[in-house]
Amino acid sequence: MKAMNFLAFAGGVGGAKLAEGLVRAVGPEQVAIIVNTGDDFTLYGLHISPDIDTVMYTLAGIANPETGWGIAGDALENYGMFERYGAAPWFRLGDRDLATHLLRTEMMNEGATLSEVTRKLARRLKVASLILPMSDDPVHTLVDTDKGALPFQEYFVKHRWQPVVRGLMYEGSAEAEPSPSVLRRIETADTIVICPSNPYLSIDPILSLHGIHDALLNASAPIIAVTPIIAGEAVKGPAAKLMKELGVEPSAVEVARHYADFINGFVLDVRDAELRQKIESMGMGVLVTDTLMHNSDERARLACEIVTFADQLRPEKLGGCLLDKTEAPGV
Ligand code: GDP
Numbered sequence: 454m455k456a457m458n459f460l461a462f463a464g465g466v467g468g469a470k471l472a473e474g475l476v477r478a479v480g481p482e483q484v485a486i487i488v489n490t491g492d493d494f495t496l497y498g499l500h501i502s503p504d505i506d507t508v509m510y511t512l513a514g515i516a517n518p519e520t521g522w523g524i525a526g527d528a529l530e531n532y533g534m535f536e537r538y539g540a541a542p543w544f545r546l547g548d549r550d551l552a553t554h555l556l557r558t559e560m561m562n563e564g565a566t567l568s569e570v571t572r573k574l575a576r577r578l579k580v581a582s583l584i585l586p587m588s589d590d591p592v593h594t595l596v597d598t599d600k601g602a603l604p605f606q607e608y609f610v611k612h613r614w615q616p617v618v619r620g621l622m623y624e625g626s627a628e629a630e631p632s633p634s635v636l637r638r639i640e641t642a643d644t645i646v647i648c649p650s651n652p653y654l655s656i657d658p659i660l661s662l663h664g665i666h667d668a669l670l671n672a673s674a675p676i677i678a679v680t681p682i683i684a685g686e687a688v689k690g691p692a693a694k695l696m697k698e699l700g701v702e703p704s705a706v707e708v709a710r711h712y713a714d715f716i717n718g719f720v721l722d723v724r725d726a727e728l729r730q731k732i733e734s735m736g737m738g739v740l741v742t743d744t745l746m747h748n749s750d751e752r753a754r755l756a757c758e759i760v761t762f763a764d765q766l767r768p769e770k771l772g773g774c775l776l777d778k779t780e781a782p783g784v
Contacts, residue, residue, distance in 0.1 A: 457760075457772045460642035460674070461486045464655020465504040466521040466689060467681050468648035469511035471759075472582070474752030475646065476512060478760050478774045481581035485638055489650070490567065490586045491594035491623055491658030492605050496544055499554040500561055503606075504655065505571055505586055506553060513578035521689065523547045543611045568632045585638070587659045590629035594658055595622040605654070614691035618698040621653055626661040639668040643771055644763040647678035649720075649744060651692045652711050653699070669715040675766035677718035677759055679744060680705040684724045688745065706731050713737065718766050720744060720759060738766055 457479050461472050463486050475484045489504045503522060510516035510524055517525045527547030535541055546554065553574060560570045566589040575584050596608040598616035608614060639645065650656050660666050669676060682705050687693045693703035701707050709719045709732045719737050721728060722744040732739050740762040746752045757774035764770045 457483045458641060458643040459484045459646065460638050460644070461646045461648055462650070462656055462659055463487070463504070463508055463648040464489045464650035465492075465507035468504070468650040468655065469508045469516065470746045470752050471646065471648040471679060471756060472508055473511050473749065474746065474754070474756030475759075476582055477749070477753035478756035478776060479772065480775060481512070485583040485585060485642075487585045487587055487635055487638070487659060489655045489658050490588060491592050491626075491654070492609075493591070494593070494604060494606050496542070496546070496554075498558065499546075500558045500567075501544075501546075501554055502557070502567065502571075502586065505567075505584060506550070508584055509571070509575050509578060509580060512575075512580045512582055512584070515578070517547075524549045544606060566632070585635055586632050587635065587665075588629040588662055589632045590625065592626045592629045592658060592662070593624040594654060595624050597622065609654075609691075614694065618691075618695050620699070621657070623658045623661040626658065627663070629662055631662045631665055636664050636668050639665070639672050642672065642674045643767075644760070645669070645672060645674050645676040646759060647676065647712060647716065649679040649681035649688075651681060651687075651690060651695070652708055653695055654691070656712075666715065672715075675718055675763045676712075676716045677720060677740075677763060677766070678708065678712045678716045679720040679755075679759070680708050680722055680725070682708055683722040683744065704728070709735060709737065718762055720755075720762070738762070 459475055459479055463472055472486050488508050492504055493502045515524050517523045524547055527549045530548050532545050557570050567586045568589050571584050594605040596603045597620040598618050600616040681692050685703050696703040705721050705725050706728050713735045717737050719732050720740045723741055726741050729739050742758050757776050760774045
């Protein structure tokens with residue numbers, strides 16, 4: 454059986470969890486992750502890439518599981534100093550985390566692309582999977598709300614996603630190119646997984662880039678999306694609220710419909726098992742399982758099931774899940 458070539462589409466928390474599971478299920482070198490950069494922004498002149506950092510810290514084993522952002526055990530000494538200056542920022546950066554943003558910004562100021570910088574930082578953190586920013590060009594998610602058009606971080610962090618959303622814009626995406634190798638990776642992947650990330654805030658910015666949607670339509674690999682909506686609710690964050698505000702029923706069925714033109718498989722949570730037929734009738738295979746990932750073993754177990762599901766969706770069986778061959782995933 455030949456080596457596998459997994460490609461994941463991810464935002465932050467939901468994406469990073471499944472990416473970690475895939476790494477355990479098939480091995481780090483077999484996994485590449487295309488990460489949303491629509492949330493990127495500049496603070497104190499620093500280039501901050503929240504989703505890239507969440508994926509990178511998670512795969513490096515240093516992510517903070519409590520907050521969903523930043524580094525475990527990090528201090529916030531710098532915040533106290535900002536407060537002394539009367540400039541308490543609404544976006545907090547941990548002290549160790551700050552090193553990432555300082556180095557990234559310096560390298561980019563010297564001419565490196567975000568892809569190059571990400572590769573360097575990830576290598577130093579001993580992350581063997583390829584983390585690919587969706588684009589090296591600026592794309593900014595703008596959230597049109599009852600409080601006006603807000604840059605993503607203002608909507609998400611400053612206003613804690615409470616404003617009512619009327620629409621979304623991915624500013625710059627018409628001119629932005631996918632980062633080098635993204636389209637080739639889609640073409641040559643054995644399996645493509647759309648992680649249980651927010652479809653509108655994390656995955657759509659990636660899909661909005663020139664050539665990505667067409668590449669997915671033409672991909673030979675099975676494409677499997679995992680639901681971020683369970684029993685009508687998001688596990689974390691604004692996905693369900695946002696769907697309601699956009700006039701879409703917050704349901705796994707609508708997530709499947711959102712991706713229906715290019716996916717062949719959908720992973721539905723066992724709590725929504727009764728929706729199976731509705732989703733199958735859209736012409737895709739459905740895996741019903743527990744999609745809640747509370748810990749590393751549950752991430753690996755879900756990823757293993759996705760590996761097996763992918764094998765059912767293609768003519769040729771690939772390498773299978775490493776955990777089936779070595780250890781039980783501990784569930
Ligand atoms: P963000 O950029 O940090 O908001 O992260 P993502 O867009 O990658 O992930 C947010 C989405 O992940 C939310 O819509 C959650 O419902 C979903 N999510 C988080 N944890 C889990 C989980 O354990 N299982 C499933 N199925 N979805 C999850």
